[in-house]
Amino acid sequence: MCVTTHDNCEGVGPPATQAPISHTGQVLARAVTFQFALDPNAQQRILFVKCAGARRFTVNHHLARVRANLDTRSVEREALGEGEDPREPSTPSLSWSTFSFINEFNAWKNGESAASPVNEDGSRGLVWRHELPSDVFECASVDAARALENFAASRRGERSGAAVGFPRFQAKGKVTPSFRLRNRATPARSPSSQPIRFSDPSHLRLPKFGPVKLFGPTRQVRRMIDLGRFHIYSATLTQRAGRWTVSLTGVAAELHQAERSRTHRHAVPVGVDRGIISLCVAADANGVPFERFEGVKTLKHALRTLKAANQTLARTTPGSKGRQRAKARLAKTHRKVVNIRRHLVHQASRALVDRCQVIVIEDLNVAGMVRNRHLSRSISDAAMGELSRQLLYKARWHGVEVRVADRWFPSSKTCSSCGVVRNELDLSTRTYSCGVCGLVIDRDLNAAINLARWQPAGPSAVTLLDPTRALLLSTA
Ligand SMILES: [Zn+2]
Structure with missing residues (x-):
């Protein structure tokens, strides 16, 4: 699949x-x-499950x-011994390219290869x-070939990050049921002749x-x-918690120039701190509170239900029908x-990008690093990661600058009035009170102001969105 993104926020694309x-x-x-929840009929549902099974089957076929x-x-x-004999093993190595994988599997399943299965008839x-x-x-x-290529690149030392082992076999019940269909037509073809298209406002036509x-x-x-401002490359169908969703991945035209060069945006940098009770708190570098994005009642209610559902599960017997239901x-x-939270985060990120010229957030990795066993805390961590992700790609689309403060910047422990840094600040302490200048301020607001004033150490410290990373995150 070929997906391109533009290279900088000015919109000077490839x-x-x-x-x-x-x-x-x-x-x-x-x-x-674009992502939508699906409401397939009984026949389509059965076919979806079969397709997800076929995907696992195919990947496992290649891995095996x-x-x-x-x-x-x-x-x-090993049998050749070491050193004296430079001969290669007599069994040739297999090609791991996507083309050879597709060709091999097609021949195998169509009964054209020597290894094809022989049926009873x-x-x-x-x-x-x-x-x-x-x-x-x-x-x-294609997925199997890509996973193997990652493994090979990691073994050759050409891949950054943690070492990637041999891809795992896809066990039923262990992997999220999912499969992908390509839209096999060029963007130049009219929308009504595309294989994947909306047949009416509430129906998506998928081949077969x-x-x-x-x-x-x-x-x-x-x-x-x-x-002609969006073209679908592929549709990925995924089943999570019983519900099928479709992700339509594709390419779109740039936003209109008016969207990207708004003049009425807040000129002073705005810091955004993940709140513990609020979703996030924003304040500008002058110390003026900008906006506080609250969680909503439906979320609080859902969190209570979540706790109850967890307790019910804990009381059931392993392997029982009741446990399955729980x-x-x-x-x-x-x-x-x-x-619900994703919806709220979308509202907050859109509001911030619409109204600010420069946004300062904490390092993305903070969310991954701060592991806390407390339920609400871990969920707010996840929301912060999602907020950063959304802010980054939306800022890019709208021509807004995002600065990412390094992960060691003590945004919570610094006094936004006199600049003194405290050694300790308990998570339960909701109010920041400074022992030096006597400032008493909401903890999250204090952190947001400090973030707004954060200065990059050098030009390289200003991190703008890496489009490929955003794409990976958005399709993960
Ligand atoms: Zn102070």
Whole structure:
């Protein structure tokens, strides 16, 4: 899949020749994903589950083949002895390219390869291959090849971050059921002839599945598609807590110039601190409170239900029907909490990007580092990560600068009036009181002011969004 993003927030994208052009002549250079909850009928639901199974099956097929090849070659290499014999093992190595994976699997399932399965009636190939879209198998082959390439790159030392081991086999019940379908048409083709398209406001047409009902307002995305401002590359269907969702990944045109060069934005840098009770608190470098984004009652209610669902689960017997029910309920409540919070975070991030010229946030990694067993705290950590992610990509789209304060910056422990840094500040202390200048201020507000005043140590310390990372995060 080819997804491009623009390179800086001024919107000077890649050369027009690289970016795809839509049927109305728009340059599509901005990676965008739309997500909707689905309401499939019984037949479609069965087919979805089969497709997710076929994806696991295909990935495991490739992993098993490669694993066996690696093992055989390793045994042969040992048998050859060391040093004196430079001969390669007699078993040739397999190609791990996406093309060879797709070709190999197609030949195997169609009964054209020597290794193809032989059925009871004497026919060869995978019996159920025609029940499902062939794209499911091809995308799964691509995924397997990518996972192996990550493993190979890590082994060669060409990959930063933690070492990547041999990809895991996809066990049923252990992996989230998911599969991908490509929209096999260029953006230049008219929207009505695209294989993946909206057949009406509440139905998405997927090849082989027909129109699938979906929830939520689709007006924006349909309008963008009709105007040639968005093109769908692929649809990923995922089942979480019993509910199927679709992520439409594709490329969009830049926002209108007016959106990117608003003049009425707050000129003074605004710091945004994750609140413990509020969602986040924003204040500017002059010490003026900017905005406090509160959680809502529905979220508090959902959190209470979550706690109750956890307690119910703890009282059930392992392996019982009751435990299954309690698990399903807990998962459903979790999904609800996540959805409500994501919605709130979207509102907050959009408001901040609309109204500020410079936004200062804490290092993204803070969210991952501060692990706390307290439930509400861990959820607010997750929201902070999500808030940073949304702020970064929205700021990029709208031409707003985001500065990321380094993770050691003591935003909470510093007095925003006299600048003295305290050694200790308990999480339960809601109010910051300074022993030197006598300032008494809300803890989160104090931190937000300090963040707004944070100065980068050098030009490199100003971190703007890495578009590929944002894309990875948004499609993860
Ligand atoms: Zn002070």
